Amino acid sequence: MWTAWKPLPLSDQPWRFFDLKELLQGGQSFRWFFEPESKAFIGGWAGFLLRLRVSPGGLLEASFPKGETARLAPSEEAVVQYLGYSAEQTDLQENLPWRSDPILREAIEQFPRLRILQQPPEEALLSFLCSATKQIPQIQQGLWQLAQRFGQPLTVDWNQLPDWEVLAGIPLGDLRETGIGFRARHIAGTADFLKRNPGYLSAIPELPYPKARSALLKLPGVGTKVADCTLLFGFQKWEAFPVDTWIAKTLQHLYGLHDWNLSQLETFGRIHFGRGAGLAQQFLFARMRQLSK
DNA sequence: TACCAGGTTGTCT
DNA sequence: AGACAACATGGT
Numbered sequence: 001m002w003t004a005w006k007p008l009p010l011s012d013q014p015w016r017f018f019d020l021k022e023l024l025q026g027g028q029s030f031r032w033f034f035e036p037e038s039k040a041f042i043g044g045w046a047g048f049l050l051r052l053r054v055s056p057g058g059l060l061e062a063s064f065p066k067g068e069t070a071r072l073a074p075s076e077e078a079v080v081q082y083l084g085y086s087a088e089q090t091d092l093q094e095n096l097p098w099r100s101d102p103i104l105r106e107a108i109e110q111f112p113r114l115r116i117l118q119q120p121p122e123e124a125l126l127s128f129l130c131s132a133t134k135q136i137p138q139i140q141q142g143l144w145q146l147a148q149r150f151g152q153p154l155t156v157d158w159n160q161l162p163d164w165e166v167l168a169g170i171p172l173g174d175l176r177e178t179g180i181g182f183r184a185r186h187i188a189g190t191a192d193f194l195k196r197n198p199g200y201l202s203a204i205p206e207l208p209y210p211k212a213r214s215a216l217l218k219l220p221g222v223g224t225k226v227a228d229c230t231l232l233f234g235f236q237k238w239e240a241f242p243v244d245t246w247i248a249k250t251l252q253h254l255y256g257l258h259d260w261n262l263s264q265l266e267t268f269g270r271i272h273f274g275r276g277a278g279l280a281q282q283f284l285f286a287r288m289r290q291l292s293k
Numbered sequence: 294t295a296c297c298a299g300g301t302t303g304t305c306t
Numbered sequence: 307a308g309a310c311a312a313c314a315t316g317g318t
Contacts, residue, residue: 027299132300138316139299181314186301223301244299261308285299 001069002051005061008076010085014058019113022286023083024052028117028233030127030140031161045082046120047152047160048074065155072154084115092238092276103254104273104280107287114286116279117233121201123161124234125216128226129186145178164201167191186221193219204231209239224266232278241269241277250288 017039024032024041032043032052040053040063049072051063064073074082098105108114119127130142143161150166151159162170168191175184194200204212212235216227228242243251243265251257251265260268273280 128299131298133298133313134300134315135298135317141316176314179315181316182301182312183314185313221301225300229299242299246299 001065001067002063003066003073005053005055005063007055007059007061008079010080010083011059013112015054015060015113016058017054019111020052020054020060022111022114023117025136025140026114026282026286026289027136028282029119030130030136030143031123033140042158044072044074044158044160045123047154048072048078049154049158050074050079052079069155082118084117086118089115089279092279096273096276096280101272103287104283107283110290111283111286114282116236116238116282118236119233121204121230121234122164125190125201125219125222125226125230126161126164126167126187128229128233129190129221130180130183131226131229132183132186132221134183142178142180142183146175146180149174149178164191164194168195183221189220190222204235209237212237213240224262228266228278232281238276238278239270241266241273241281243269244285246285246288247281250284254284254288 020041024043025034029043029045031045032041034041038051038053040051042049042051044050049065053061055061062076062079064070066073093108096104098108126146127139127143131139134142147159147161150162150170153159167187170188172184172188175187180187200215204215207215209231212231213227216222216230217224222230225242225244228240231237231240232242243262248262248265251260251268257265257268269281270277
């Protein structure tokens with residue numbers, strides 16, 4: 001049972017379906033599923049569940065669980081925060097070097113509603129541990145399996161993702177059955193590490209970016225890219241500049257950085273784009289994928 | 294069939 | 307430091 005559609009206070013400018021799709025399914029979160037009947041996305045984070053759609057008039061609208069499941073509904077404020085619509089991100093975007101960088105400017109113009117989703121850090125870490133050499137729909141599928149098998153049920157057909165304490169108690173063979181392949185070992189290793197180091201993740205928000213990154217890099221299966229995605233999408237460390245295959249292609253082809261290695265590309269990104277490098281990264285990621293279609 | 298996917302790790306120069 | 311294969315699984 002769902003409440004009626006209600007506009008969120010983010011509709012000063014019209015939304016396109018395309019904008020919402022890129023925001024929810026553009027490779028930041030893998031917990032949003034499209035429902036063709038309602039033309040809406042259903043999904044959520046932690047113990048929250050909701051539906052989002054773009055109305056025919058270009059409003060971003062939400063619909064929440066009601067009745068017995070009303071406790072699963074986040075507040076409107078929480079939704080806005082999750083979607084990344086903070087004054088801080090507005091300021092970060094304004095201060096990106098788009099005035100002198102036509103590639104970035106074009107990317108921002110193509111995706112004017114794109115923000116960095118503010119996800120629970122534990123979920124961001126799990127999600128990107130599952131992401132290695134997988135395509136976005138397959139990451140989504142793997143996480144769905146993890147949630148349905150090991151996560152806490154919220155409704156008859158929606159479980160939240162398992163927390164790390166739960167994951168630490170799951171045999172490797174059982175993790176494997178979700179189809180996540182060799183990533184299961186990384187998840188088991190990280191779960192075990194976190195179990196032996198209580199409070200390890202909760203210390204990270206206070207750390208400056210370089211130290212936070214070093215801390216995450218100690219986790220098994222977490223390299224520079226997964227660390228930076230976790231820091232950006234989970235911990236709001238905006239300097240984090242994840243370099244994946246798409247960003248590497250972008251910098252090589254659009255920025256002409258042909259024989260730069262990954263480490264050099266990361267450094268270029270943080271220096272060229274500055275304190276909002278992660279936000280710039282998301283615009284470029286969306287733009288490059290758009291250009292490749 | 295062969296190759297690729299929002300990578301990380303171990304091994305060998 | 308830099309190059310390279312292995313790692314599971316599903317898709318084209």
